[in-house]
Amino acid sequence: PGAAGTTRAIERLGIPNTVVADGPAGLRINPTREGTFDTYYCTGFPVGTAIASSWDVALVEHMTKAMGNEVLEYGADVLLAPGMNIHRNPLCGRNFEYFSEDPLLSGKIAAAYVRGIQSNGVGTSIKHFAANNQETNRSDNDAVISTRALREIYLKNFEIAVRESSPWTVMSSYNKINGAFAQQSEDLLTKVLRDDWGYKGIVMTDWGNKAGTLAAVHAGNDLMEPGSDEEIARIVKGVQDGKLSEADLDRNVRNMLEYIVRTPRFNKYKYSDKPDLKAHAKAARSAATESMVLLKNDGSLPMKDVRKVALFGVSSVDFVAGGTGSGNVNKAYVVDMVQGLENAGFILDEDLKDFYKKYVDYVRVNRTASNEASTVMLGEAKVPEAELSRVYVDAQVKDNDAAIVILGRNSGEGADRKTENDFDLSSAERQLLSDVCNAFHLAGKKVIVVLNIGGVIETDSWKNLPDAILCAWQPGQEGGDAIADVLTGKVNPSGKLPMTFPIAFLDHPSSYNFPLGNEPKSNPFAAFFGGKSAPVKNVDFTNYEEGIWVGYRQFETKGVEVSYPFGYGLSYTSFSYSKPVVKAGKDGGITASVTVTNNGSVAGKEVVQIYVSAPVGGLEKPKMELKSFGKTGLLAPGASEVLTFEVSAYELASFNEKANQWETAAGTYDVLFGASVQDIRCSGKAVLKKPVTFAVSYAWL
Numbered sequence: 085p086g087a088a089g090t091t092r093a094i095e096r097l098g099i100p101n102t103v104v105a106d107g108p109a110g111l112r113i114n115p116t117r118e119g120t121f122d123t124y125y126c127t128g129f130p131v132g133t134a135i136a137s138s139w140d141v142a143l144v145e146h147m148t149k150a151m152g153n154e155v156l157e158y159g160a161d162v163l164l165a166p167g168m169n170i171h172r173n174p175l176c177g178r179n180f181e182y183f184s185e186d187p188l189l190s191g192k193i194a195a196a197y198v199r200g201i202q203s204n205g206v207g208t209s210i211k212h213f214a215a216n217n218q219e220t221n222r223s224d225n226d227a228v229i230s231t232r233a234l235r236e237i238y239l240k241n242f243e244i245a246v247r248e249s250s251p252w253t254v255m256s257s258y259n260k261i262n263g264a265f266a267q268q269s270e271d272l273l274t275k276v277l278r279d280d281w282g283y284k285g286i287v288m289t290d291w292g293n294k295a296g297t298l299a300a301v302h303a304g305n306d307l308m309e310p311g312s313d314e315e316i317a318r319i320v321k322g323v324q325d326g327k328l329s330e331a332d333l334d335r336n337v338r339n340m341l342e343y344i345v346r347t348p349r350f351n352k353y354k355y356s357d358k359p360d361l362k363a364h365a366k367a368a369r370s371a372a373t374e375s376m377v378l379l380k381n382d383g384s385l386p387m388k389d390v391r392k393v394a395l396f397g398v399s400s401v402d403f404v405a406g407g408t409g410s411g412n413v414n415k416a417y418v419v420d421m422v423q424g425l426e427n428a429g430f431i432l433d434e435d436l437k438d439f440y441k442k443y444v445d446y447v448r449v450n451r452t453a454s455n456e457a458s459t460v461m462l463g464e465a466k467v468p469e470a471e472l473s474r475v476y477v478d479a480q481v482k483d484n485d486a487a488i489v490i491l492g493r494n495s496g497e498g499a500d501r502k503t504e505n506d507f508d509l510s511s512a513e514r515q516l517l518s519d520v521c522n523a524f525h526l527a528g529k530k531v532i533v534v535l536n537i538g539g540v541i542e543t544d545s546w547k548n549l550p551d552a553i554l555c556a557w558q559p560g561q562e563g564g565d566a567i568a569d570v571l572t573g574k575v576n577p578s579g580k581l582p583m584t585f586p587i588a589f590l591d592h593p594s595s596y597n598f599p600l601g602n603e604p605k606s607n608p609f610a611a612f613f614g615g616k617s618a619p620v621k622n623v624d625f626t627n628y629e630e631g632i633w634v635g636y637r638q639f640e641t642k643g644v645e646v647s648y649p650f651g652y653g654l655s656y657t658s659f660s661y662s663k664p665v666v667k668a669g670k671d672g673g674i675t676a677s678v679t680v681t682n683n684g685s686v687a688g689k690e691v692v693q694i695y696v697s698a699p700v701g702g703l704e705k706p707k708m709e710l711k712s713f714g715k716t717g718l719l720a721p722g723a724s725e726v727l728t729f730e731v732s733a734y735e736l737a738s739f740n741e742k743a744n745q746w747e748t749a750a751g752t753y754d755v756l757f758g759a760s761v762q763d764i765r766c767s768g769k770a771v772l773k774k775p776v777t778f779a780v781s782y783a784w785l
């Protein structure tokens with residue numbers, strides 16, 4: 085109960101139904117059932133963006149192994165995850181479910197995620213294939229994208245996941261790509277996915293019943309979800325009328341049967357309904373701590389001589405463990421920021437604590453449908469920040485050793501975020517920040533900001549105010565404890581940003597072609613189109629005019645200043661990089677290694693990023709592109725580790741649309757060892773003697 089869908093049983097043939105359930109941050113089923121007091125809660129793990137910030141494939145695989153065990157032990161067969169669309173723009177409402185603005189990081193994290201879940205003998209569904217980068221009009225929007233940008237950015241991460249983890253299922257997205265519904269595109273679902281990448285599993289549609297069932301079946305959709313009698317009737321009639329070939333159906337039926345025989349349901353697995361939630365909570369907590377990104381620290385973290393804390397912000401109570409919509413998980417509890425800090429031994433200001441609790445309760449109780457209360461899809465709206473008087477803020481200084489301000493954001497399926505009061509801070513949040521900082525700083529006391537967010541917010545205008553900023557993301561049900569682990573220094577933060585934090589929203593070129601929530605319902609120039617309702621920009625269609633210049637590819641190449649660069653994150657210790665070795669590999673690839681040493685006084689882990697600058701002369705390319713990454717183990721002070729990297733010629737290649745092939749130019753490649761895209765610590769060169777090309781089996785027109 086509560087699972088998103090099933091396949092249909094055919095008892096006559098001994099074929100059982102199989103169960104597919106959401107979603108990326110844990111299994112989503114109903115927590116209670118009629119006729120029993122037993123509960124069926126699942127663990128709420130940190131969201132996709134968080135785990136990508138760990139840059140730690142082993143950690144992700146470990147965490148999803150635990151998540152997949154809940155899929156198995158609650159009797160489901162496939163987890164409808166991971167979500168892995170590219171963070172094209174900061175405002176996409178589902179970015180929290182997704183991983184990164186970079187396809188390599190996204191693909192590698194997704195592959196690790198899939199391997200972890202599938203190690204339990206249950207399946208995954210990588211989604212939403214493809215180019216589902218906005219929620220506004222998501223079921224009909226036409227994403228207009230160049231072939232190169234598709235291949236290099238929007239499909240590349242799926243390609244990596246398919247090749248490196250063989251997901252049981254792929255979910256075809258609602259939107260169109262260049263005029264054709266992704267669910268009905270043979271180019272996408274058969275020629276690219278199967279012929280070019282060698283995919284062997286099944287493809288299922290995202291939830292809906294679009295007209296065009298026959299085109300979807302022909303294109304290579306094996307399973308219509310959630311499925312309807314109407315679609316079955318269309319298929320039967322299509323075959324009878326000769327509009328759908330039986331060969332297409334036979335192919336899909338074979339794929340379905342091959343899927344079904346792998347499932348626990350078919351193999352009569354006796355699930356317990358009793359996964360080890362305690363053990364999984366530990367996995368959720370450690371994944372959350374390892375994923376947090378320390379954005380600023382003037383020495384106030386870890387919190388040492390602090391016992392009494394003034395905790396400000398509605399999100400201390402209205403804490404966001406994860407996003408809304410199908411990405412939500414029915415968890416038994418959430419450790420919020422108040423509980424987390426108290427569990428860690430801090431004494432919270434009772435007056436403030438009491439105020440926020442009552443304020444949040446008051447707002448929730450007094451909501452009406454018209455003032456943005458909850459909807460099933462969008463979940464409960466976030467409580468707006470409370471306005472505190474300066475006198476009240478001042479009064480908190482005397483009895484507390486330090487202040488923490490938590491700022492939260494929530495979003496989810498069905499709607500994109502907005503700039504006002506979402507990407508940008510609200511005026512109440514700004515006031516709170518400046519009042520708390522002024523008041524505490526006057527008394528020589530520190531202020532720490534914790535960001536409880538699922539996607540990028542504006543930071544540049546206020547980041548100079550507090551003494552430290554910790555981006556904790558939406559860290560799952562153990563979030564409060566995980567945040568305390570980092571604030572106290574029990575765990576040294578080692579996450580790095582999987583996307584850029586720009587100075588201004590419009591610094592992203594995609595912002596000029598992204599819905600902002602103020603689009604007209606129909607085109608105001610309809611008169612010029614003979615009175616017909618002409619397509620509305622960013623609603624009916626979205627031009628991906630920026631092409632491949634997504635995220636840091638644009639910021640670094642064009643030299644646009646950012647607030648926090650891609651790959652950025654601080655630690656309580658410091659690392660040096662030495663002895664870089666770079667060599668051309670034998671098949672036109674590159675091998676590299678570097679020694680990382682912990683120079684500081686506490687143990688820590690470091691993420692090393694390999695960026696490559698290609699020689700001039702081939703296709704126009706970004707100044708540098710992420711081609712590999714690795715993370716050290718926990719290095720004690722003074723300890724070193726050698727990290728090695730391999731980049732194949734195929735991974736170095738860019739897509740030449742005219743020649744319809746991947747091309748790796750000959751020449752000298754700069755191989756850069758970065759602590760972030762802007763913090764290159766050392767480098768080497770590799771000379772590739774001959775150009776290498778890779779044919780694709782199909783020209784995408």
Ligand code: BGC
Pocket residue numbers: 088106107164211290291410497
């Ligand atoms: C979402 C999918 C989800 C499915 C089933 C759809 O609306 O886009 O991500 O897996 O519903 O809940």
